[in-house]
Amino acid sequence: MIKFYIQTTEAFKRLASDKGGVVSFEYVIVAACIVAAVAAAFGTTTASGIGAALTTAIGKVTTAVTTAA
Numbered sequence: 001m002i003k004f005y006i007q008t009t010e011a012f013k014r015l016a017s018d019k020g021g022v023v024s025f026e027y028v029i030v031a032a033c034i035v036a037a038v039a040a041a042f043g044t045t046t047a048s049g050i051g052a053a054l055t056t057a058i059g060k061v062t063t064a065v066t067t068a069a
Contacts, residue, residue, distance in 0.1 A: 042050050
């Protein structure tokens with residue numbers, strides 16, 4: 001158990017001193033923020049907002065293609 005603790009501690013020390021590691025960690029934070037923003041904009045359901053508008057638009061396109069064929 002202590003072996004894993006030491007390995008983890010050393011990995012965090014290398015990450016803190018490595019500029020490339022810090023930058024990649026910042027990308028992870030930015031990606032999480034983007035995912036949260038998209039989830040907030042589109043919601044987790046299609047009952048309202050942009051999700052409902054997209055569902056309606058896709059339904060109209062599907063109907064138009066089916067009618068044309």
